[in-house]
Amino acid sequence: MKRRDFLMTAGAALSASAMSRAVAADSHHAEHTAPRRQGYTPVRTLNGWTLPWQMNGGVKEFHLVAEEIEHEFAPGSRAKCWGYNGTTPGPTLEAVEGDRVRILVTNRLPEPTTIHWHGLLLPAGMDGVAGVTQPLIMPGETFAYEFTLRQHGTHMYHPHADEMVQMAMGMMGLFIIHPKDGEPEPVDRDYALLLHNWALHPGTSRPDPSVMTDFDLWTMNSKVFPAIEPLVARTGERVRVRIGNLSMWNHPIHMHGVQFQVTGSDGGRWPAAQWRNEVTEIVGVGQMRDIEFIAVPGDWAFHCHMAHHTMNAMGHEIPNTLGVDQSGIEAEIRTLLPGYMAMGQHGMKEHQQHTDSGHMRGPDNTLAMMMGKGPFGNIGMGGMFTLVKVRDDLAPGDYRDPGWYAHPSGTVARRVSADANYGAPVRRGTPLSDNAASLPVPDRHAHH
Numbered sequence: 001m002k003r004r005d006f007l008m009t010a011g012a013a014l015s016a017s018a019m020s021r022a023v024a025a026d027s028h029h030a031e032h033t034a035p036r037r038q039g040y041t042p043v044r045t046l047n048g049w050t051l052p053w054q055m056n057g058g059v060k061e062f063h064l065v066a067e068e069i070e071h072e073f074a075p076g077s078r079a080k081c082w083g084y085n086g087t088t089p090g091p092t093l094e095a096v097e098g099d100r101v102r103i104l105v106t107n108r109l110p111e112p113t114t115i116h117w118h119g120l121l122l123p124a125g126m127d128g129v130a131g132v133t134q135p136l137i138m139p140g141e142t143f144a145y146e147f148t149l150r151q152h153g154t155h156m157y158h159p160h161a162d163e164m165v166q167m168a169m170g171m172m173g174l175f176i177i178h179p180k181d182g183e184p185e186p187v188d189r190d191y192a193l194l195l196h197n198w199a200l201h202p203g204t205s206r207p208d209p210s211v212m213t214d215f216d217l218w219t220m221n222s223k224v225f226p227a228i229e230p231l232v233a234r235t236g237e238r239v240r241v242r243i244g245n246l247s248m249w250n251h252p253i254h255m256h257g258v259q260f261q262v263t264g265s266d267g268g269r270w271p272a273a274q275w276r277n278e279v280t281e282i283v284g285v286g287q288m289r290d291i292e293f294i295a296v297p298g299d300w301a302f303h304c305h306m307a308h309h310t311m312n313a314m315g316h317e318i319p320n321t322l323g324v325d326q327s328g329i330e331a332e333i334r335t336l337l338p339g340y341m342a343m344g345q346h347g348m349k350e351h352q353q354h355t356d357s358g359h360m361r362g363p364d365n366t367l368a369m370m371m372g373k374g375p376f377g378n379i380g381m382g383g384m385f386t387l388v389k390v391r392d393d394l395a396p397g398d399y400r401d402p403g404w405y406a407h408p409s410g411t412v413a414r415r416v417s418a419d420a421n422y423g424a425p426v427r428r429g430t431p432l433s434d435n436a437a438s439l440p441v442p443d444r445h446a447h448h
């Protein structure tokens, strides 16, 4: 057998066994397992998984495989991406301060790679910077990284070889280290999210690594809303959300319903005296932030506050149609662009109705800008948006989506009038029209 064939066969076997272990460890198959083992609460990587390890001569041994994969951002959008062990992000590595770890890295990509352990204190030669601290891991090769964990906290891993391409293609993962003596204020649920952006242009199926600013998809753990799982908790539980950012933008992460505390970062969990109350925390590029809160019943939005980051694919060079009466020119434009539909005169909210109805078919393999549906209608969000769902009656460790919140009666915002001239509100400035008849006809229940 030629060397390359042997490597391919060995690699396929490794990959297959990694996948079967992955399935066993998949969060969906472990809904009701006890939440605690070996002194820590395992993290829950939404839509993701934690890599199983084995003890080998007192060393915790992990095996990562860098490879091309097929990934689904949400039903309706798939792409050829690069990741680890079959997924993007790669599996979460989870260990305990003081552990000796060995991480085998097999390269099944068509180009060389390395892995940098972002934020970890280790010998320089284990730092994973191609050319500086090690030779490249060539296609087909396996390298071993080995070091002792001297810290705890939320960390990441990613290539330090052809980073622009390899990270744009999805190569990244989380590396969580638990403190060896437990935590003075333990958490009941420990979520982990990795933020990223993708230039998956409408109608295409491979991310474009050359894009610097105008991205199409904004993801938490490489998924967009509504495909991002909710963060589920029981009323009164202490919940931690660990957030890492390996995208090309900073993300002000905002949560409704509570003042969360920022309790940790790349530097581990901070002393309680340093915790601070916030409702929005910027997670900068290359940074990690841990936030914690005591769960309050309800369905609460949890999202990036950059408004374009809670949208899916959109054109970046379309003209501004806001306020433009396009009646009459739609037919003319259709002679040039068959299927063109005049839109946007009154804002983009109608977009979801058009795409839902199927009469405005977008490009292949391309998600509508906003897709979510809630108990009160279209949610009008996509991208980096999900929900924190807190209920009084959940069992510990039950992460299943509990459905929509049943609001106590009298606690939901309600309509008191459908007359635009209702009441006598104080107004200043220069309102442009007092003609209520000029408003578009309400179409809350419109079906195309």
Ligand SMILES: [Cu+2]
Pocket: 218, 249, 250, 251, 252, 304, 305, 306, 309, 384
């Ligand atoms: Cu953002």
